[in-house]
């Protein structure tokens with residue numbers, strides 16, 4: 001036996017190689033650290049030597065800013081210490097294990113609002129995973145509808161019927177695009193068979209969109225008696241926040257067959273019970289209901305979580321996962337496999353930096369060489385086991401049906417299962433249990449994904465970042481500025497909730513996972529704090545310039561070179577990484593601009609809201625990002641034009657900063673040209689103001705040159721102008737010696 005295995009080693013499943021930049025990164029980090037220390041020394045000297053109150057205030061603000069930036073920079077280094085790239089061999093699991101022995105897979109898809117998340121899109125996501133190159137009878141798709149909407153259920157009834165044609169069609173033609181919408185958009189030369197399927201798809205889409213538009217499912221659309229009964233579960237008093245559990249089995253894998261008599265995946269619609277008096281914990285709550293409901297119905301050892309807009313873009317994805325988790329019951333510590341979030345429909349230069357290249361592509365590669373990436377909320381395959389304690393400590397489940405070894409042997413449509421499911425999806429089930437705290441997806445943060453992944457890793461689980469050439473999933477990114485800022489504000493609040501909890505990455509994180517992992521999580525969690533230095537840098541040097549106060553060294557001083565090195569070093573390394581990850585210079589430019597924009601908008605507002613919330617003054621919920629846009633907006637987006645349009649308070653601080661920078665830059669030029677002032681001492685302040693002005697060109701344009709609906713609302717422009725005047729006046733009093 002031994003001789004045999006020596007003669008024929010098992011085929012490789014995966015490999016990895018360290019990044020070639022590692023050595024450079026480490027040397028550069030050492031050099032840059034010295035420069036930062038020198039800067040802090042210089043700033044402290046200034047502070048100690050300041051003689052007047054205004055100069056003391058300025059020096060202190062600059063020191064605080066630079067300390068925060070230095071912290072963020074230091075924390076980022078953890079990603080650069082050991083980045084690795086992985087490679088999988090998806091053909092090999094099938095050579096080692098029979099298909100019939102592949103582990104079953106439960107897929108969880110969350111949706112929350114039929115108007116912001118069109119049901120047709122959700123159905124496409126489900127169809128794309130049902131059509132995976134994986135034994136269909138091993139796949140079960142659970143759709144969680146937090147919108148509790150008949151419209152979504154209707155879309156899924158239609159999708160279930162369409163699936164019986166779509167799945168064999170994909171298989172027969174070996175399609176790569178298995179979301180029907182993506183497939184029909186990607187080609188226009190069809191066989192007659194494809195033509196037929198397209199007609200079927202279009203008519204389904206018409207019915208679903210028509211129903212959504214009318215806001216109700218008309219009688220003429222309800223075909224079977226079963227379906228009619230399902231809609232009767234919506235009683236008169238049902239609202240989104242208050243309704244009973246509705247669970248509808250739309251396809252059942254050992255019963256339903258497609259038109260070629262193949263088995264089909266299971267498809268189940270779940271709308272958990274909601275009541276105004278019990279907290280529902282947003283998406284984490286929804287996922288925990290799916291964890292329990294699926295345990296009672298199929299209990300697959302592998303789980304894939306998907307947002308409603310993230311369709312599969314590669315049918316071989318589960319096979320890649322098997323390269324790491326061929327036997328999900330084994331003792332390894334690998335808890336989850338995270339795929340990057342890639343987005344469809346981002347414009348050429350990614351105006352709003354929605355690609356999040358650093359967050360979803362660059363940093364995870366760095367995490368991966370340590371203990372693995374954090375969880376991104378979607379495109380992640382988990383071992384069910386991770387939700388029930390650390391690798392060495394299995395927590396017992398409160399009822400046997402939720403146990404990992406529980407084998408489902410009753411038909412899933414039977415009465416006892418039905419009763420159990422209603423109990424498991426009920427809004428009081430979690431009272432006095434460990435759900436959300438030690439079991440399942442974790443509660444307590446608006447970014448349940450970051451927090452859950454973090455707690456799992458603190459508990460000892462490792463993870464893998466899997467980034468194949470062809471994106472495994474494609475999702476929607478926000479394509480208007482205000483949508484992006486609102487999304488990021490939610491993230492900022494959610495991250496701060498973790499940073500200021502007793503599980504803070506800086507304390508608990510470092511203790512449980514070591515310095516580098518703790519810092520990596522802290523970097524991610526504390527990025528809203530960049531709003532402090534960014535806001536200070538956006539106003540203070542400019543107001544000082546207007547008052548003739550210099551706060552940086554002169555060009556001829558040696559300290560000047562230090563500032564130049566720090567700026568070019570950080571920006572240069574950032575640009576290099578961005579380009580190495582297939583970025584373009586224009587995209588990088590937009591990305592650095594949005595970093596500054598976020599600093600004076602969502603991260604600033606998010607931090608303030610977080611502190612208000614901590615004092616119990618206000619509380620924000622999970623505001624779902626819209627996945628629909630009107631044609632005009634999307635036209636402007638395609639052309640790379642900034643979309644303001646709505647009077648968001650976040651635009652006020654942004655516009656005020658843009659105005660102040662312009663005024664101070666022009667004032668500086670004026671001083672040099674007409675008052676004979678030396679540029680030497682003002683150079684760095686002029687540079688910063690000029691840099692912001694160049695970045696703000698779209699804002700000025702939106703204020704004065706544009707007439708379309710996406711321009712800066714006049715009200716915002718006026719308020720900002722007044723504010724800017726107020727600031728200049730205050731500064732001229734406060735900064736006077």
Ligand SMILES: O=c1ccn([C@@H]2O[C@H](COP(=O)(O)OP(=O)(O)O[C@H]3O[C@H](CO)[C@@H](O)[C@H](O)[C@H]3O)[C@@H](O)[C@H]2O)c(=O)[nH]1
Nearest residue numbers: 110111112146282283286307308376377378447622624625
């Ligand atoms: O009460 C809720 C709120 C949201 N969702 C779902 O959560 C998903 C993400 O919501 P979205 O509005 O798209 O948020 P994004 O900010 O775009 O999502 C990112 O950030 C979220 C955390 O803030 C993570 O949950 C997501 O996975 C991650 O992609 C969607 O499928 C929603 O349907 C629910 O199921 N219930």
Ligand SMILES: [Mn+2]
Nearest residue numbers: 307309476625
């Ligand atoms: Mn989203």
